[in-house]
Amino acid sequence: MSLVVVGSIALDTVITPKGRRDDAVGGSATFFSLAAQHFSPVSIVGVVGTDFPRRAIDEFKKRNIDLEGLAIKEGKTFRWGGEYKTNMKNRDTIFTELNVFKTFSPILPPSYKKTDFLFLANIHPELQLQVLDQMEENPLVGLDSMNHWIERSRDKLLEAISRSNIIIINDEEIIQLSQMPFLIDGVKFIQDHGPQTVIVKKGKYGAELFHGAQHAIYPICPEEQLIDPTGAGDAFAGGFMGFLASKNVKDLKFDDYREAMIYGTVMASFLVESFSTDKLESLNIDEINERMGIFCKLIS
Ligand code: AMP
DSSP, X not given: OOEEEEOOOEEEEEEETTEEEEEEEEOXXXXXXXXXXXXXXXXXXXXXXXXXXXXXXXXXXXXXXXXXXXXEESSOOEEEEEEEOTTSSOEEEEEEEOGGGGGOOOOOOGGGGGOSEEEEOSSOHHHHHHHHHTOSSXXXXXXXXXXXXXXXXXXXXXXXXXXXXXXXXXXXXXXXXXXXXSHHHHHHHHHHHSOOEEEEEOGGGOEEEEETTEEEEEOOOOOSOOSOOTTHHHHHHHHHHHHHTTSOGGGOOHHHHHHHHHHHHHHHHHHTTSSTTHXXXXXXXXXXXXXXXXXXXXXX
16 A cells, blocks of 8 residues: 655764765755655655755655655755764763754645555654645554654644554653553553554563553664664654565554564664665665564564
8 A cells, every 4th residue: 555754855974983975965855755755655755955956856766666756946955963872772862953954844646545554654743733734534653753842842842642543652652641650551651642553662671562441562683783772763764664564554454563563673673783874775674574574583
């Protein structure tokens, strides 16, 4: 079935204990779509500047990622810089330059407005709402966000959340957003706002799935090496939503959500093995299924 993602497409400067990359292709929609396209066709809504590398656009096209909703505007691409601490979990944002995002207003191609699945990746909540406003049917909507927007735009974010079905969020963000001391109360806070499916990402401790009153817990999938965690949450969301979008939206059951959690976890484990999109670009479905088999044995 069809899957549309709106999110950032960026040039990142990333420093980790394993090295440094400048102006590397990144952004929430980038990592999401490169992970999701293994499972279902993906269309991107976003914006880049005229400095965005042609090679990266070609890479999207090579993977059948639809770019009709990608605007190329005169000016510089959104840029973000982050530096990780030695534990590779905590990081400082060194800079955020909005550039072409400053004046961006998404316009969806007609076919995107009838999509079955929509993912509102990490981006300004106002833009997430603008995309929701253009929908002509009722897609299954997933949403991700970050501390930056919880601090600056909490009301708009809560409005976008109330119009979504699935929230993918990390443990610290859920506490910050809900202003509740305990995770479980934060989950209830989100469910009370509308979305019945809440996925809590817990870094090296894995992820939890809350689906109405049902609940499942997953560890992380062991990676070969940890080089750069930037975008792991987006790759997780891409694997998760991409797998769901390979099913009929009307027939989704709790077991499908559970399987999607496994694909999300596996895609995140590949992402962290390289800087930027390197590993996601070289992956094939056989490697994904092999790791999926190893992970399933681990958790069975
Ligand atoms: P994550 O590691 O999952 O937090 O995702 C990191 C990605 O988010 C990087 O590729 C950044 O370009 C992107 N990013 C960072 N800050 C923002 C922001 N304020 N809005 C949208 N995307 C962002």
